[in-house]
Amino acid sequence: MWRPLVVGLILVGAVVAVVLGYGGVKSSPSTASLPPSPTGRGEHRGALGEADGVVPDGVTVFDDAVPAVAHLDPPLLKALRRAATAAGDDGVRFSVNSGWRSPEYQNELLRKAISKYGSEDEAARWVATAAASPHVSGDAVDIGRSAATAWLSEHGAAYGLCQIYENEPWHYELRAGATDRGCPRRYADPTQDPRTQR
Structure with missing residues (x-):
């Protein structure tokens, strides 16, 4: 009985996290005109180094x-x-x-x-x-x-x-x-x- 409720809450939490994360990236005016990262995985592939x-x-x-x-x-x-x-x-x-x-x-x-x-x-x-x-x-x-x-x-x-x-x-x-x-x-x-x- 508790299992469906827990799974449902986890799914709702994941959807909310994705929506908030996407909205945060989309609303950034300072990076709007920059080209996408060549890695295709967000702004950069991790910490930049030598x-x-x-x-x-x-x-x-x-x-x-x-x-x-x-x-x-x-x-x-x-x-x-x-x-x-x-x-x-x-x-x-x-x-x-x-x-x-x-x-x-x-x-x-x-x-x-x-x-x-x-x-x-x-x-x-x-x-x-x-x-x-x-x-x-x-x-x-x-x-x-x-x-x-x-x-x-x-x-x-x-x-x-x-x-x-x-x-x-x-x-x-x-x-x-x-x-x-x-x-x-x-x-x-x-x-x-x-x-x-x-």
């Missing part, structure tokens, strides 16, 4: 075992290593705060930026979509420590390494013509970059 491009503390441009470094575009990585060697002679160490990122990690960073800045438009000044981010293609690196970014501001063009955005002094990309002509004019922020308009 395999997605998360960088542990103390990583340099010479750490081939770290995917965020290993998956950088080879010419960019070669230029970074040449510059880091020269900077090391000046007592400056390049640490990598971010490099290559999986699309999933990039979308997670965008979700967090939308939450932090309150709108997609404001978040776009700091984080591009996975489809437009040069980090996802391995064409960008964020260098840590102010001494390193100061060194790159002065010497980076000689290696083809250019700061791309005024608001991100840590973000560097390879510009082949920079070795002869200097770095191109910087964009105010990623929203001014034609590559992010996709």
Whole structure:
């Protein structure tokens, strides 16, 4: 006699949990325009880690075992290593705060930026979509420590390494013509970059 009642209560509880869970995801305005996760299993497959491009503390441009470094575009990585060697002679160490990122990690960073800045438009000044981010293609690196970014501001063009955005002094990309002509004019922020308009 109690068994049908218990089974019925469990089923009702499961239905309520599913409905509430679905409603919570559907009502989130900050993720409405983000592409679905490539895993097809919700927002992400679990905790993001090094395999997605998360960088542990103390990583340099010479750490081939770290995917965020290993998956950088080879010419960019070669230029970074040449510059880091020269900077090391000046007592400056390049640490990598971010490099290559999986699309999933990039979308997670965008979700967090939308939450932090309150709108997609404001978040776009700091984080591009996975489809437009040069980090996802391995064409960008964020260098840590102010001494390193100061060194790159002065010497980076000689290696083809250019700061791309005024608001991100840590973000560097390879510009082949920079070795002869200097770095191109910087964009105010990623929203001014034609590559992010996709």
